[in-house]
Amino acid sequence: MNYLYQAALTSLYSTPAQPQLCRFYIHTMKNISQRLVLRLDPSIKRTLCKGCDSLLIPGITCTSRLQARRQKHVSVTCLTCSKVKRFVIDQEHTLWTERSENVASSGDTASQPCADS
Helix, strand or coil: CHHHHHHHHHHHHCCCCCCCHHHHHHHHHHHHHHCCCCCCCCCHHHCCCCCCEECCEEEECCEEEEEECCEEEEEEEEEEEEEEEEEECCCCCCCCCCCCCCCCCCCCCCCCCCCCC
């Protein structure tokens, strides 16, 4: 999966006028993650467009704007399909994967006896 993401990045940087190969790599990566039931990292998800499967790179495939209508947020607009992603700017916000109560330790489940037996 990491290889496909890196291949999409290099193909987009080498030929920004032809993003079809980049979209193919991203579409393949998303299909593999769905079939194998793997979650993509949030940092990777934020750089993908849900509408057209292109990489969102400011200045090349998207525009980024700071807006403060409801809350302060970054508005990222895809230049291919015009889909908008909004990311709230909050100092206290932590991602679900980074919270301490959601991280499973490896030794906790092995030492506990099974309740069924």
